[in-house]
Amino acid sequence: MTPEEFRRWGHEAVDWAADYLSYPEHYPVLPPVEPGGLLAALPENAPEEGEPFETILADFQNRIVPGITHWNHPGFFGYFSVTGSPPGVLAELLAATLNNNGMLWKTGPAATELEQRTLAWLLNWLGLPRDWFGIIFDTASTSTLHALAAARLHAHPATRVDGAPPDLVVYTSEQAHSSVEKGAIALGMGQRNVRKIPTDDAFRMQPGSLREAIAADRAAGLRPCCIVATVGTTSTTSIDPVPEIAAIARETGIWLHVDAAYGGAAAVAEEYRHVLDGCEQADSLVVNPHKWLGTPVDLSAFYTRRPEVLREAFSLLPDYLRTAEEDRAVNFMEYGVPLGRRFRSLKLWFVMRAYGRKTVADILRQQIAWARELAAEIAAHPDFEVSAPAPLSLVCFRMRGSDDANRALLDRVNASGDVLLSHTVLRGRFVLRLAIGNWATRRNDVQHAWSLVRQAAAAR
């Protein structure tokens, strides 16, 4: 494809994208497809000869798009809703055009320094210490794995050479994301060394139980290594009491990592800055701009106050990667598993500048308000109950009745094509989750979802 053909097809692609973004609700949120459907429709082998781009673009529109779950749909309320805002999309186009690999400062000076600056901007928006070291990974799961690796090295410096000792313990709440446990498994710390601390009525880690667990492990000859607190758990967006947890971490000398992948974003709005109270004492923290901050997937921002520990955990500089600038510049490849690095900071830069903090804060506070309004309506309805406090933009609820009835309710609502809700299990009971987070969602969309839920409940 010549640059002039690229221009022509680029304009076509942009027009398609503009049309799509102006009306994503043209498609059902969940596509009406069965496993294997696309596989059956696609050729067994790639072509020997190149195909006209027209055909490829048509196949994209006719075969791929109808089989996509539309995370852009304003009725997408499952998992955590995300937003690839238009400025972020254009940044991805430009980043792919440059195709820069910023593994070293030398191989991407602007990419390296823009990553440093945008991550510092984000700290400022969140009210966190500006001098923290930031690095972008693909997902929060990867960020948390890096936090655990740093904590492990901090607790046991010989890990790097000798391997993971069998006695390092990780503490998190029973509501924490599965990535904490997965990270411990991957790092060879052992699933049995992950303690899931009980939570209170609001699904928040109980500091007293944490303290007891640490003491019991120490008494048993084990070494507490890392506490992972969560600001905005996946099931309910509960916010662990980080100030109390941080005090325990300080007293006991244990690394504190905060998973604020979703919830941390709320701190951009002044009145929700408190969600990050205590986090300034953390050793590391992750927040995902690709969740609630308008940035297309993937962009997970990982911070640590102890970059030297992270670097010691991961740095290997073979001859072929040595540069003259290594004492004067950050080489991000020294701070993690991946060597190659896509130019991800560009989209964060575009999004933060195109919207500005005030607009982003307005979007978030509005979505939180809609969630609270919805929670109040559900609580007031005789046939429904709110299943957990809704401190942010997620409402967990269920119809009064059996788990099976609620499962069927969820399926009926999602079959509408208008909305996607997801589910979780709280204290053994099946619960529906309605997560507001797509910037295209309006109050009407939330109200429509609630209306579909009531209709489906009444029709059963």
Place this chain on the structure above:
Amino acid sequence: MTPEEFRRWGHEAVDWAADYLSYPEHYPVLPPVEPGGLLAALPENAPEEGEPFETILADFQNRIVPGITHWNHPGFFGYFSVTGSPPGVLAELLAATLNNNGMLWKTGPAATELEQRTLAWLLNWLGLPRDWFGIIFDTASTSTLHALAAARLHAHPATRVDGAPPDLVVYTSEQAHSSVEKGAIALGMGQRNVRKIPTDDAFRMQPGSLREAIAADRAAGLRPCCIVATVGTTSTTSIDPVPEIAAIARETGIWLHVDAAYGGAAAVAEEYRHVLDGCEQADSLVVNPHKWLGTPVDLSAFYTRRPEVLREAFSLLPDYLRTAEEDRAVNFMEYGVPLGRRFRSLKLWFVMRAYGRKTVADILRQQIAWARELAAEIAAHPDFEVSAPAPLSLVCFRMRGSDDANRALLDRVNASGDVLLSHTVLRGRFVLRLAIGNWATRRNDVQHAWSLVRQAAAAR
């Protein structure tokens, strides 16, 4: 930004990208910037109010692009050259527009199945077994970490629960990529358990030494766990004798992983299919379409014949991620660390279809031919020597003289702005690397680089 504004700015961005792609040599390959330059030029804080997109785009063009190392420049011969081909760039635009997160089949049916199909297409192009399980990760370093984790679980199933035992040994060559060692460190297997097997005159792992090392470790009570062979090492593109290594792996029951991140691509051309000889016996293999196969970063294709082992190493299914389709569809999040998944297969699909196998094969064989031609010219020159065999598209060479003289030579050549060469150290000697791999590179560019080298050598 409204969809109509997106349309307008999207057209602007495409026009800029088309101009850039038609003339990337407008910029020096290595930008004339110093560490901290961009940081000093950017505001300390993100704006409170949104800024006009015009300003952002202008800053991108005026501040970012001049500070970028231009991997698109036809004179980029450093590290491994890469190509973000125009169809791949457009796919990235569309993927960012959809903003799909294919963590589960349900959250991205088309993304999941297109990943399955394109990775099977690639197996077919490479002449590898079609029934291997494939999954996309960001980089080869991440893929290799997953290979080591699977090998670890295979050797010691209790790893998942109990943690990494201290006695598992990984074997690779002294020329292997640093990611093997980094992966072992990250997984808690211990740097001291990585054996770097000596290489022969052509920098290939010596099977005899491998066999001895395994026997010695077993005699010492250690447990050999994984052999990592390389097809196309980073320093010289040497190709380990995989058939012999595979035979050892089979005899000893050790997991064989092949790092074919760069070199594997050559197998797309029939006459170079032999570079993957023996790889059909591997337990896992990585090849990076984002290196030599026209796909924008990042896209690393990881394959394994034993997906059940990979899944056992990484699967955790919390309640909130359970779906009705989990027995009938692949949920890629079960097979690795990352949960969220960008829709990366789209660009591979676009690239494979837009070019077709024959065109890709022609590009690769042409680049290999240019490298061989260059190697012959260097070998024939009285002031230079070729430092390693050039089986693929990389030539390692040095000027006769000291390491310092060669370092200075490299700096002078790179200061031209016309080319970027990188370096490595072979048998203790500093060596220049000229890696052909950018699809925009022409024979003239290679010849020009060689001419610059000769001029710089003569001018010293």
